[in-house]
Amino acid sequence: MKKIKKIHFVGIKGVGQTALAIIAKEAGFKVTGSDIEEEFITSECLKKAGIEPIVLEKPKEEIIMQPIEKEENLEILAPIIQEEPKPKKKPKEKTEPIKPKKQSKKKTEKKDDKFFDKIKGHLEKRGIEIIGIEGVGKSELILKIKEKKEEKLLFAYKKKRITDEDLMKAYKKSSDFNLAYKVLSLGETPKKLSGLIEAARSLENIERIE
Secondary structure, X not given: OOOOOEEEEEOOOOHHHHHHXXXXXXXXXXXXXXXXXXXXXXXXXXXHOOOOOEEOOOOHHHHHHOOOOOOOOEEEEOOOOOOOOOOOOOOOOOOOOOOOOOOHHHHHHHXXXXXXXXXXXXXXXXXXXXXXXXXXXXXXXXXXXXXXXXXXXXEEEOOXXXXXXXXHHXXXXXXXXXOEEEEEEOOOOOHHHHHHHHHHHHOOOOOOOO
């Protein structure tokens, strides 16, 4: 049986190979090794131990195939590289044709956005700032606004004709917030309703005759 005096580590920069190489050197063996040029976390440890790896040009996976000139009393230690199992191909799943989604909701959202932009543009022209959104309905938009440093509620109706019922709802809502309110609509205010508003402005109170 030959007496081993020199050990060559293939892929010496690997954590396991580095540890074995340093132990072998401290035990009195002549240690050499080979690996690629790339720096590893073990490079500094090898340098301190006085082991200078031989640089190979081939990829890491091919290091063990690199020919090493054999000498008498030389042992070559190479890492075991296992081939990774090839992933099994999954059977093709039957895919059902995707049904086109209904666009009605998106169209509604786009219309709402256009209405909001229209209101925003109208207010900006008059120097009125939107400071909050208090409610959004199918045909109405309730905003908190600031006009001449005073906070108010704005009721914007997405319809051409507003009713006295709409006004009563707006009045109740603004009372809950303890704020004055304004109303916008897409059409002209009916003459009857406009006359009633003017009459209410001049009205002090209504008393019951006893």
